[in-house]
Amino acid sequence: MYRQLFTTFFKLGLFTFGGGYAMYPLLQREVVTEKGWATEAELMDYYALSQVIPGIISVNTANFIGYRQRGRLGSLAAVSGFLLPSIIIIFALFSLLTQFSSHPIVQHAFSGIRLAVCALVLQAVIKMSRVGLIDRFTRLLFIVTMLVILIFSLNPIYIVIAGGILGGWVRLDRDAA
Amino acid sequence: MTLLKLIWEFFLTGMFAIGGGLTTFPFLMNMSQKYGWFSAEELIDMIAVSESTPGAIGINMATYAGLKVSGPIGGILATIFLVIPSVVIIWAMLPFLDKYRQSRLVDGIFYALRPISAGLIAAALARIMQISFFFPSEALLGPIHWLAVVIFGLFFGLIRLKPQIHPILVILAGALIGILLKL
Numbered sequence: 001m002y003r004q005l006f007t008t009f010f011k012l013g014l015f016t017f018g019g020g021y022a023m024y025p026l027l028q029r030e031v032v033t034e035k036g037w038a039t040e041a042e043l044m045d046y047y048a049l050s051q052v053i054p055g056i057i058s059v060n061t062a063n064f065i066g067y068r069q070r071g072r073l074g075s076l077a078a079v080s081g082f083l084l085p086s087i088i089i090i091f092a093l094f095s096l097l098t099q100f101s102s103h104p105i106v107q108h109a110f111s112g113i114r115l116a117v118c119a120l121v122l123q124a125v126i127k128m129s130r131v132g133l134i135d136r137f138t139r140l141l142f143i144v145t146m147l148v149i150l151i152f153s154l155n156p157i158y159i160v161i162a163g164g165i166l167g168g169w170v171r172l173d174r175d176a177a
Numbered sequence: 178m179t180l181l182k183l184i185w186e187f188f189l190t191g192m193f194a195i196g197g198g199l200t201t202f203p204f205l206m207n208m209s210q211k212y213g214w215f216s217a218e219e220l221i222d223m224i225a226v227s228e229s230t231p232g233a234i235g236i237n238m239a240t241y242a243g244l245k246v247s248g249p250i251g252g253i254l255a256t257i258f259l260v261i262p263s264v265v266i267i268w269a270m271l272p273f274l275d276k277y278r279q280s281r282l283v284d285g286i287f288y289a290l291r292p293i294s295a296g297l298i299a300a301a302l303a304r305i306m307q308i309s310f311f312f313p314s315e316a317l318l319g320p321i322h323w324l325a326v327v328i329f330g331l332f333f334g335l336i337r338l339k340p341q342i343h344p345i346l347v348i349l350a351g352a353l354i355g356i357l358l359k360l
Contacts, residue, residue, distance in 0.1 A: 013232050017345060023233075049278065050197075052287050053270075055263025056235040057197030063267050072268060079264060083256055086232030090240040091252060093226060105356055112355020113225045114218070114309050115325055116347045119332035120228065121302045123340070124199050125295055132291030141289060145296025146303070149203070153210055156203045156297050160193045163293040164286045171285020 001070055002077040008035065009062050009081035016058070023058045037065055058082065137170065180247045180254070182212065187239055187255045192262040194235065195287075196294045199224070201235040201259070203297035205242055206304060214246045221305050225351075228344045235259065328354060 008030055016023040024047065031037045038046065043061075050060035059079055066078030100106050133139050141163065148154055190204040202224065209215050215223070223245075227237035236256060243255025270277055277283055310326050312319040332347060354360070 015231060017229070017231055017343070045278075049274070052195070052283070053263060054192050054195050054266060055260065056233045058233045059236065059260055060263055060267060063264055067268070067271065075264065075268070079260060082232075083236060083260065086230070086236045087240050087253060087256055089230050089232065090226070090237055091244065091249065093230060094241060094244045094252075097222075097226070108355045108359050109352035110222055110225070110355065111360035112328070112351040112353065112358070113348055114221045114305070114351070115329045115355075115360075116332050116351025117221050117224050117228075118302065118306050118309055118329055119336055120344050120347055121199060121202070121224070121298065121305070122333060123336045125299045125302060128196075128291070128295040128298065132295050138288070138292040142292040142296040142299070145293045146300045149297060149300035150303060153207070155207050155211075157189055157193045159293055159297065160195070160290065163289045167287070167289025168282045168285045171281055171288060175281055 002073060004035070005066050005069060005074055005077040006081035009066075009078045010084055012058075012062075013082040013085040023061075027058075027061065031065055037069055141166075179214075180251060183214075183243060183246050183251055184254050184258045187243070187258045188262060190239075191259040192266075195290055198234060199298050200294055201238055203301040205238060206301040208242070215242065217304055217308050219245065221308075225348050229348050324358070325360070328358075328360075 012023060012026055012030060016026055028040070028043060032040050032043055046061050046064040047057070050057045050064070053060050059082060062078040062082045063075045066075035068074075070077070097106075129142065133142055145159055145163070148159060149156070186204075186208050190201055194200040194204055202220075205220055205223070206217070209217060209220055223238050223241045224234070226241060227234045230237055236259070239255045239259040240252045244252035246255075306329075307318065309329070310322055312322055314320065332351065335350075336342060336347065
């Protein structure tokens with residue numbers, strides 16, 4: 001069973017690009033249809049929860065499914081299976097990239113790639129804003145976060161802690177009112 | 178010493194980066210500014226490599242950054258320590274899962290953390306745009322690199338028109354244009 005958890009998540013780590021939502025269809029087929037480790041509804045719950053727990057969404061999902069099958073050791077099998085392909089591939093690519101990084105063609109390629117990455121990240125911010133910026137308070141938080149980081153180069157950790165406290169307080173305060 | 182700092186930074190990132198995808202990006206930007214372990218340009222390259230290779234982006238970036246800073250041991254330990262907080266948190270909260278999900282307090286916390294996550298990434302984005310669109314200079318902003326701005330605009334237009342386009346295709350197109358125009 002541990003080996004099955006490991007190999008299934010190894011496969012998922014190897015064949016999904018981008019993790020998170022990109023992984024969902026494959027996860028659904030492997031975990032719900034083929035292995036029967038969770039029902040469709042359970043998988044959706046794990047996914048929803050994984051987004052509001054610290055850490056990487058797909059790793060959290062692997063953790064939930066492994067734990068449900070075989071407790072803590074099961075979750076370690078699933079999580080390590082998922083991490084291994086990333087580690088192997090990045091290791092291989094890293095030595096290749098460092099070897100050729102000074103080559104002019106590689107440098108031109110990366111200058112172009114950086115612009116493509118800027119566009120992709122901007123799109124990601126827009127998508128996140130659609131979900132998160134729902135009223136005046138959240139829009140204000142977005143702007144304040146950006147300004148504080150840009151002006152003071154503050155460690156993001158402090159903003160996350162302060163924001164968590166503020167959000168909890170505002171919600172409970174509104175409930176009480 | 179560097180290895181210990183690296184492990185600690187990734188442990189904190191794993192604890193406070195919530196939401197997946199690019200959420201670790203601002204934390205890595207902070208490491209770059211605090212320790213100079215890698216430049217902002219290298220960080221953008223890490224995003225490109227992490228988006229174009231299998232596996233979760235956050236994991237790939239941790240492996241890459243760890244390798245860059247402390248070699249193979251750094252690559253493995255950065256990845257493991259990024260994951261440890263979430264693994265332990267989930268183990269600890271599993272018995273209270275339903276309560277957690279329905280809690281008004283938790284709901285309120287994430288009501289505030291979602292715009293903050295977006296703001297953190299937007300700020301990191303502003304930095305990489307500054308590097309990409311302005312020539313290096315003593316001033317805060319140097320002369321504008323117009324060609325870069327136009328190419329960025331084309332990419333962004335493409336993504337807006339075809340949001341379902343795979344990021345790998347956009348990155349490959351970036352490489353091709355970079356080579357053809359000798360950017």
